[in-house]
Amino acid sequence: MVSAVRTVVGDVEPERLGVCDAHDHLFFGSPQLPGQELRDVSAARAELAAFRAQGGHSVVQWTPYGLGRRAADLPPLSRETGVLVVAATGLHQAxxxxxxxxxxxxxxxxxxxVAELTDGIGTSGVRAGLIKVAGGFHALDAHARWxxxxxxxxxxxTGAPIAVHLELGTGALDVLELLCGELGVAPYRVIxxxxxxxxxxxxxxxxxxxGCYLAFDGPSRANHAxxxxxxxxVRALAEAGHGDRLLLGGDTTTAAARSVNGGPGMPYLLRRVRPRLAAELGADLVERIMGENPGRALGVEWH
Structure with missing residues (x-):
């Protein structure tokens, strides 16, 4: 079987992802963020267009089950803007x-x-391309283990990759011990x-x-260091020989954070983060991080 990335408009070769925002949200809604839901299709379209105008080619939406994915809206948005979109199945924290x-x-x-990865999300027919789950703060509770x-x-x-929300960036080793140790998932299939x-x-x-992939996402959030x-x-990991395992994303989870509402949004990743990293790490490495690594992380020989 040939490795492919499962996008909302069909499976594509990994290299077709191009410049990729490896973790973001076009639609998202949670009781933890009341009044900041990402529900507006027009705003999502504008955000994708702004990302495309900065040279972006693909976006991975980590919104899992039950949090307003609007799967049926994703294919037309992808076609209208020319930006490939990968959707997620999975479950967030309790x-x-x-x-x-x-x-x-x-x-x-x-x-x-499995159904959302192979048959489609609900009645939309849109198949998810990854599984998103979440850990806790420095620990894994019963919900996370489930x-x-x-x-x-x-x-x-299915072969699908597993993307993990680390609460405040903690618990990485606990997650790897569970997924890769106890549950037998190959590390290169974990983000x-x-x-x-x-x-x-x-x-x-x-x-x-x-051998797992490491995502640095959510730029411009000063309270998250x-x-x-x-x-x-990123430099420390690259110098240690792990440049081929790094990913970058924007993680826009609130309406206020969107560029169309005056926030950094998806374009910030390319407008500010990319040139800063290129100045410190070299443009070639940053190009690989944004243009090659996501394809390898998400490319799967689907079962």
Whole structure:
């Protein structure tokens, strides 16, 4: 079988992703962020167009089950803007759902993930291209273990990569011990997100040594120690020989953060972050991080 990235308009060769925002959101809504839902299709279109105008070619939406993915809207947005979009299945932390929703998923979570990866999300026919789950702060609670166990089962059934929200950037080694140790997922099929939020360079290197992918996402969030420490963290990993495992993303989760509303949004990743990293690391490495690594991280020989 040939490796392919599963986008909302069909499977494509990994190299077709081009310049990729490896973690972002076109649509997202959670009770944890009341009044800041990303629901507006016109705003999503404008954000994609602004990203495209800065030289962007693809966006990976990490919005999982139950948080307003609007899967049916993704293919027309992709076609209208010329930006490839990858959708996600999966489940976020328990705090993002009500008890009734979680009870309804008991005993069928892995089955749901597999169905959304192979048949499509709901009645949209849009197939997910990755599984998104989440850890806790420096630990894995019962919910995280449940969702990651289901994600591993779905991975083994389909080959799909697993992307992990690390709470404030912590718990990377616990996640790898569970997914890759206990549950048998190959490290190169795991993407760890939000490592910029915890600038622990030793933990970063330890995680990278496993062979997983490391995502530095959510630029311009000063309270997460992102912009001012992220270049140092990326440089340290590159100098340690892990440049081929690094990913960059914007992680726009609120309406206020969108560029169309005066925030940094998706274009910031290319407008400000890319040139800063290029000045410190060299344009060739940054081009590989944004243009080659995402294709390898998301390219799958689908079962």
């Amino acid at each position: 705090a993002h759902y009500d008890d009734r929703t979680l009870r309804g998923l008991r005993g069928r979570l892995a089955e749901l993930f 969702t990651m166990t289901a994600a591993a089962e779905a991975h083994h059934a 760890l997100g939000h490592l910029n939020r915890s600038p622990d360079f030793v933990a970063h290197r330890q995680a990278a040594a496993s 992102t912009d001012w420490r992220m270049p140092d963290a």
